[in-house]
Amino acid sequence: MADVKKARPEPKPPQMDVEAFWTAAEREELLIKECQDCGEPHFYPRMVCPHCLSDRVEWKAVSGRGEIYSYSTLMRKGQPGHTIAFVRLEEGVTLMSNIVDADPQGLSIGQPVRAVFRKLKEDGPTLPLFIPV
Amino acid sequence: MTLNGKAYIVGAYEHPTRRADDISVARLHAEVAKGALEDAGLSKSDIDGYFCAGDAPGLGATSMVEYLGLNVRHVDTTECGGSAPILHVAHAAEAIAAGRCNIALVTLAGRPRAAGASLVLKAPDPDAPDLPFELPFGPATQNLYAMVARRHMHEFGTTSEQLAWIKVAASQHAQHNPHAMLRNPVTVEEVVNSPMISDPLHRLDCCVMSDGGGAVIVARPEIAAQLRRPAVKVMGAGEAQKDGQAGQIDLTYSAAAWSGPAAFEMAGVTPGDIKYASLYDSFTITVLIQLEDLGFCIKGEGGRFVADGNLISGHGRLPFNTDGGGLCNNHPANRGGMTKIIEAVRQLRGEAASAVQVPNCDLAIASGIGGALASRHTAGTIILGRE
Numbered sequence: 248m249a250d251v252k253k254a255r256p257e258p259k260p261p262q263m264d265v266e267a268f269w270t271a272a273e274r275e276e277l278l279i280k281e282c283q284d285c286g287e288p289h290f291y292p293r294m295v296c297p298h299c300l301s302d303r304v305e306w307k308a309v310s311g312r313g314e315i316y317s318y319s320t321l322m323r324k325g326q327p328g329h330t331i332a333f334v335r336l337e338e339g340v341t342l343m344s345n346i347v348d349a350d351p352q353g354l355s356i357g358q359p360v361r362a363v364f365r366k367l368k369e370d371g372p373t374l375p376l377f378i379p380v
Numbered sequence: 381m382t383l384n385g386k387a388y389i390v391g392a393y394e395h396p397t398r399r400a401d402d403i404s405v406a407r408l409h410a411e412v413a414k415g416a417l418e419d420a421g422l423s424k425s426d427i428d429g430y431f432c433a434g435d436a437p438g439l440g441a442t443s444m445v446e447y448l449g450l451n452v453r454h455v456d457t458t459e460c461g462g463s464a465p466i467l468h469v470a471h472a473a474e475a476i477a478a479g480r481c482n483i484a485l486v487t488l489a490g491r492p493r494a495a496g497a498s499l500v501l502k503a504p505d506p507d508a509p510d511l512p513f514e515l516p517f518g519p520a521t522q523n524l525y526a527m528v529a530r531r532h533m534h535e536f537g538t539t540s541e542q543l544a545w546i547k548v549a550a551s552q553h554a555q556h557n558p559h560a561m562l563r564n565p566v567t568v569e570e571v572v573n574s575p576m577i578s579d580p581l582h583r584l585d586c587c588v589m590s591d592g593g594g595a596v597i598v599a600r601p602e603i604a605a606q607l608r609r610p611a612v613k614v615m616g617a618g619e620a621q622k623d624g625q626a627g628q629i630d631l632t633y634s635a636a637a638w639s640g641p642a643a644f645e646m647a648g649v650t651p652g653d654i655k656y657a658s659l660y661d662s663f664t665i666t667v668l669i670q671l672e673d674l675g676f677c678i679k680g681e682g683g684r685f686v687a688d689g690n691l692i693s694g695h696g697r698l699p700f701n702t703d704g705g706g707l708c709n710n711h712p713a714n715r716g717g718m719t720k721i722i723e724a725v726r727q728l729r730g731e732a733a734s735a736v737q738v739p740n741c742d743l744a745i746a747s748g749i750g751g752a753l754a755s756r757h758t759a760g761t762i763i764l765g766r767e
Binding site: 262265279288290293297298317318328331335340341342343345351356357367371372374 | 517577
């Protein structure tokens with residue numbers, strides 16, 4: 248914990264196990280994983296099912312529609328910064344993202360949102376972000 | 381195996397510093413070790429078990445055993461963030477019961493304040509499977525806990541004013557602690573009018589950032605009986621993890637919902653029996669969630685439970701964090717677990733500040749959340765008693 252630097256280097260996707268997630272994001276498609284044995288979806292994506300440990304986990308394209316489960320806008324030097332959120336997808340999993348193109352004061356839990364795909368940093372990955380519907 | 385009565389806390393020490401500009405991390409660990417040994421009336425050569433977590437420098441226990449010149453036959457470096465020392469006390473009791481050591485030293489120390497560190501724990505592990513799906517979205521400790529608070533407000537009608545009562549209670553206690561970083565009592569209005577950090581959490585909903593640390597010594601019952609200090613019995617312990625749960629995220633409860641009942645069952649007591657509670661207080665919401673999960677009130681009633689000073693010693697039904705807690709006193713190395721144990725020991729010995737000492741305090745709880753409430757965390761709970 249001690250003696251750490253403020254720099255928070257971004258992990259460099261694509262990682263080998265999840266490369267498909269990031270290449271899908273580049274073509275504006277959101278993927279989750281679904282187990283072919285137990286039928287359960289999961290997120291974040293893994294190579295084994297966290298419900299039954301089956302390795303028959305396959306990518307599944309989802310709608311990108313969901314609702315805000317919770318959110319918060321971090322203040323930076325007294326000004327509103329980015330808005331982090333957990334978004335519950337229609338397909339039943341919840342993921343971390345940002346809410347963009349919205350006045351944070353107008354957001355609410357349960358509000359419908361949909362995925363948009365953008366880079367937040369020029370040299371970073373294309374990310375699934377969410378905007379109010 | 382029950383741990384009830386298998387080990388006692390015989391020494392405890394909290395470093396007085398809150399800013400260690402000229403004290404290294406290794407030296408802080410050594411100073412708290414020495415303080416706890418002196419408190420117990422033991423010497424270094426008595427220690428045969430050593431416990432530390434990720435705040436220890438270098439190779440953890442390996443580095444600190446060398447630095448301290450210890451000769452131990454058991455080490456445990458269980459790392460789960462700020463709750464680790466609470467787990468260490470339980471693991472020390474297990475090790476003692478199993479005959480692997482007789483007298484265990486547990487240390488925690490760090491200097492994030494002097495080092496100018498942010499709340500980011502450490503450089504991300506490129507092999508961590510979860511981080512690529514989180515770090516790009518800017519999780520900080522504050523906004524993760526803020527999302528827990530907002531969901532709690534949504535589900536149960538909890539208010540910022542209710543959360544503020546937790547800080548108010550801590551500040552009422554801290555005024556009696558000469559070492560506390562924030563010694564001025566604050567009001568509900570001052571908390572809710574303090575600058576927003578990450579909505580709905582205000583600056584005064586957050587713990588302090590401090591340097592320093594603490595140590596405890598856990599010993600076999602026969603040894604505890606021979607020592608000069610009032611013996612504090614380990615009666616119950618529980619630990620549990622809660623995380624993203626494969627995408628089935630539910631922020632309304634913590635892993636204390638599992639660690640708490642396990643500890644109470646082992647101790648053979650109920651929440652209603654507890655005279656004093658040390659509750660991890662990285663943020664006000666951390667306390668609220670634990671109060672519910674540990675069974676001091678039913679889920680969703682935490683806001684009403686803490687209101688009107690119910691956590692203030694001498695006033696309310698459940699005195700908590702009478703040293704001022706992490707919210708006002710000390711959160712050394714960004715980890716509040718050790719100071720939770722130490723204040724519980726003070727209360728059970730009758731050595732808390734006189735203004736906040738709970739009369740006839742014979743049963744206490746120390747519970748902690750290590751990691752982050754909204755993403756992944758480990759809860760540790762211990763029940764401690766005075767003979």
